Amino acid sequence: MMRVIKGLGQKVKKKPNLTLIGLVAVCSLSYQLLIQTPRYESISRVVIKSSGNESASVEGMPIPQLGMDQGRSDALLVRDYLLGSDFSNQLNEEMDLKKHYQVDNLDYITTLKSDADDMEFYEYMQERVTAEYDDYAGVLELAAQAFTAQMAEDIAEFQILKAQEFINNVNQKITSSQILSALEELNRTMLSLDIAKRDLAKFQEATNTLDIASDAQSSIETVARLEGELASLKTMHGLKSKYLTENTFELKSISDNIVVLEAQIESERSKISAFKPDSLNARSHRYDELMVHLEVAKVAYQNALFSYELLHKEVHSTLKHLIVVQTPIIDERQRYPEVLKNLATHVGIAGILLFILAFIRASLRESKD
Incomplete structure (x- = not known):
């Protein structure tokens, strides 16, 4: 036994560098195989897409899609969210990850300290739960490492769940901020249109007429007809007065009819006269005014409706959708350590390091010589 030890000692003296490298290898293998806690990994891949990949249009009018690289920026937003401290806290609250990563063994390198605070836990999570964007494929890769395969899958599924919730919140903000104002304008113009319709209906009910222009034409025709009848009666009265006295029944009847016609003509003329407040011209002016208000309200409502539909289609084309390309699975194979x-x-x-050390020693020897 002593000879073996002496033989090893001589070999170490002859080849100290190889001995040190061998010692490093033995220590590395011993730590990885005997001490380091094995880790499992679950990987998923997602893509963020907008609803409209092509330009949207409303009644033939194209809506340009702004931001040619919108998918990349959306994916980076999701990545930053999943790498943030809020997400780490949510993971810990949901799965008690601090307890999971605080393993009571001799592995003080890959496990979480038992007295780790929130900041230390967040820094530790940066190494265990990751999100990386692949610029070439346009895919966001999510990875979760844990000390059991089931926990790794649970974390990966939680990543996808929270990424979907984040996208939904973004969509909600888009719709609430843009469509709400357009919807308020549409409701306002609709109310104005209803008021204009009610005002016109009240006026028509109060004046017992539906069309002022038609009533005016009717009054003019009535006056013309009555004036024709009056002229005939006056002509007849003049002819008969040449051989009849005024006291005769026939002339008295014609005279009475002339008076009645003159009164009717005056009444009809008063309807179309512009000098009385309740005249036909005044009502016609008020009717035209109400019709103008109604037409303006109609145009405003149509414009607001068109703008709302246009904006709704544009917003719909910018809504985000998270597409899961690869779902997380339970991988029973130990991924780490990579021995x-x-x-x-x-x-x-x-x-x-040994080469650098040997180089330094050689340089010192040359300087001494």
């Missing part, structure tokens, strides 16, 4: 990769890294770093 061979870590071993190669540790050995490589040790070799580089």
Whole structure:
């Protein structure tokens, strides 16, 4: 036994660098295989798309789509949300992740400290729950690491759930901020149109007429007809007065009819006269005024309705949708630690450090010589 130890000692003296590299390799393997807590990973991939990929149009009028790279910016917003402290706190409240990551063993490197505060927990979560955007594929990759495969899947599903809620909140803000004002304007013009219709109906009911222009024409025709009858009666009265006395019954009857016709003509003329407040001209002016108000209200309502439909279609084309390209699954394979990769890294770093150290020693020897 002593000979073996002496033999090893001589080999160490002859090749100290290889011995150190071997020691690093043994330590690395021992830590990864015996101490480090195994981790499982669940990966999902999502894409954020808008409803309208092409330009929308209303009655042949195109609506330009602003922002050629809108999908990327939406995905980056979701990524930043999933990497934020609020999301980490929600994860902890939902799944008690602090307790899950605080494993009571000798692994003080990959586990969370038992007395970790919120900031330390957030920094730790940055390494365990990630979200990365692939510019080439346009896909947001979500990854969750945990000490059990089930927990990793649960975290990944929670990521997708909260990403969908975030997109829904964005859509709600878009619709509430833009459509609400247009809807208020549409309701206001609709109310104005109803008021204009009611005012016109009240006026027509009060004046017992539906069309002032028609009533005016009717009054003019009546006056013309009565004046024709009056002229005939006056002509007849003049002819008969040449051979009949005024006291005769026939002439008295004609005279009475002339008086009646003159009164009727005066009454009809008063209807179309502009000098009395309740005259036909005054009513016609008021009727025209109400009709103008009604037409203006109709045009305002039609414009507001068109603007609302236009905006509704434009907003619909900008609504976001989260599409799950790859759903998270339970992967029973241990993903971490990556033993061979870590071993190669540790050995490589040790070799580089030894090379630098040997170079420094050689330089010092040359300077002494």
